[in-house]
Amino acid sequence: MPSIAKPVARHPSLERNSLGLTIRDYEGSMSTLCAGCGHDSITAAIVRTLWEISMPPHRLVKMSGIGCSSKTPAYFVYGAHGFNSAHGRMPTITTGAIAANRELTYIGVSGDGDSLSIGIGHMCHAIRRNVKMVYLIENNGVYGLTKGQFSASADVGSKSKRGEANRMLPIDPVMLGLSIGATFVARSFSGDKEQLVPILKAAFAHRGMALVDVISPCVTFNDHSGSTKSYLYTRKHEARATETDFVPPATEILASISTNGVTSVTMHDGSVVRFRSLPAGYDPTDRQKVMSYLQERQSSGEIVTGLLFADETVADLHEANNTCDAPLNDLPYEKLCPGAETLNWLQDEFR
């Protein structure tokens, strides 16, 4: 049941963050996913990230749709409100929640079925609105919860557990996001916490929507030899575009780190994200170049990972709509009601 996990004396050895909380305080209920499911590793990365950035648990809001992936918000941060909503509709409900209260921090956890089929329209429009949230896709190429049908992210030639091959071209959330103006795009691998944690930190610091696609093998239905979303295949074909360094606000940038091939982007909250480009000349702030690079590498069978693109100059939903700073759910009624006198004279217009 919900209750904030307070710093507990039982774990005196556990390290505490600036709120005095241990990493245990960022956990949720026991996962009911299959042992070895990629989604559980992502949950662990989320827990670590939130602990490291000292997120006050009750100021976090966890949103999801329906799917194995969408169950995971129950498995992290007990002390946060969550909403396990309807299949594909997470972006709409999150957009509404953010409309009502811009002060909280939002993470939406989705699957490739949830976001690339039934909810693809909603995802695209949430991207276009630059809704300020971390939008995480736990991408396994199948519908886990309904027992292994191909999803829209299954690669051509990828084989189902029963041996059928997929013939349709996949929808790649990264390319899709880039093509419709996503302002933060990353791809990672559930098995790579070292890469995922700094990406997630940067994602939480982003001004608008941070789209994070994480390859997350489904051990039950899609981790066999014909699958391109298996542990083995992903490890073999991964090509890193960047390495990310997250520097929290007001932290001196260490001079010892070489600035060779490094792009620094100052995030909305004052933190700095430093990308080290692995292939020479990779520029994570140039949308066109990023898209052509990704296309080129992907056509030769590589899965490009890293924080791939970021643009901190684009207004989020609220900024674009000139909404007041105070959360809309907290404005005093006196501010909202024009009153009887106004109603009386405004009706002269209707005479």
Next chain:
Amino acid sequence: MRESTHSGVNDFAVKLANVNGTGSASANGLLMQAIFRMGIPVSGKNLFPSNIQGLPTWYEIRVNGAGYTARALDYDLMVAMNAQTYARDIKEVRSGGHVLYDSSWPLDKSLYREDVEFLPVPFARMCNERFREPRERTLMKNIAYAGTLVAILDIDMPIVEELLTERFAGKVALRESNRQALRIGYDYAKEHFSCPLPFHLRRMDANHDKILIDGNTATALGCVYAGATVAAWYPITPATSVMDAFKEFCEKYRRDPQTGRNNYLIIQAEDELAAIGMVIGASWNGARAFTSTAGPGVSLMNELLGLAYYSEIPAVLIDVQRVGPSTGMPTRTQQGDILECAYASHGDTKHILLIPANPAECFDFAVKSFDLAERFQTPVMMLSDLDIGMNDWVVPRLQWDDAYRPDRGRVLSEEDLKDLPKFYRYANGDENHVAARTVPGVHPNGAYVTRGSGHNKFGEYTETPSEYQEVVDRLEAKHKAAANFVPAPIVASSGAQWGVITIGGCDAAVREAVDLLHERGIVLDYMRIRGFPFAEAVETFMRDHELCFVVEQNRDAQLHSLLVLETGIPKDRLRPVLVYGGFPLSARKVIEGILTHSEIDERTGRLMPVVRDLEETTCPR
């Protein structure tokens, strides 16, 4: 019957036949407003096509000093400005009526009728002589026929001039050409016809405390006054003007004067699935939020309405009904969404409906929708329709009580949560079976996972039958409890044996029909239902009458079905009267409908049912 004998001072109907997209709406609006300002009860019905330009469109004005302003079907005057529809328009005028037409071109001989008087005015020719630009010529032709009507109906010219001055404040040239056009039509009529016609207007004082407003504008105003801060929608006729008006009011009254920032957020969603999702997200997060849509949108919203119902999240949905099924007739009116809204979504679901009859109730019920949605933590749908929403109605000035405070329902504050050992989302229902909710971010003790999947009263996931049932049984009890909170039915009873039950925008026509039948010695009691779940008074009225006619605008007798399903009344105690072709209801159709179900006993003069099975179904009164 008054319907066929009207036509006198302050008692007549005019139909104006136009081509859409030519600017006739502005001329017709001007006439309506002028009559309104003369203090005379009036209504205007816009019968327009789903098209932007070039198709036939009609506007009907009914004037009635006694206040009967439902649609009338006998036209004393046809303003025939569309040659495409001359044939049918001229046929529609009552015998002894008048046809005003543009005589710039000769009227086909076959169209002449012996029993009506033709009033030829060469509008096009005169406007072409006076105005140069083609667009101006077309626009001004409309103002010119308005001028003719001013003369033949004795509309107060100073009022019309005053209206032009107001409309074109700061646009002197435009005002002048309008004035000239008005004069063209006016002078021609004065010179060629004996003005006024036998039926015409005379100033009254029926409107000094009234306004002329459409239901969508009044609804939007209600949403502003209710304190709604988040709105999400997808464009659809006839609901679009709700959001247009909401935006306009917000820009005026919700922009912080100091900072220039908006104390509201309106999102044009990608579809109705998203619009209702946004409303649910915002309401879950503690804002007052709403969407406006029509039937096709409600169909899409079904999925998430079930989520909001089951996870107990407030949501306000304004459904401005139009003709279905499917795309149907988008610019025509119907009451076809009653059942769909009452039971929207799969599984056992039941919703709260508020059903206004006119723009004044749209304002009040919009506010009430938010209060009930938050009090009962559930979707509330307000069922308006195209006739109410898009036509201008004369209604009493809207009233506001500054003592009003939103009923936010049971929401735990930081203070409440601080010392709460454990929060259980769906436990401890109050006398209305509503459990307390929490809003994200307020206090760590309030956190929980909201879900549309099976849950027990603690808010935990469950697949256990008893735990599941405990929650849905409470939801049913909660819905029942709302019967005492929705607006009570309006009842006019004189102890008659039979009654008429109706709903929404049928009100005016049904009341007129009841009065007309009364003149013929047929007495019927009246009840208008304004909310669902049904208040006890609804069943009482039905039990108190041997037989009730249920008048509504849909094919399938949806209100009738809902009454049978949700009360203990036997089906054959209710007789459906159904008018569903898409135009606003008229008293004549109601009377026809009632009379086909009954016959008059020669001996007693009493109304008798055609189907003589009453004995078996008579309940104690």
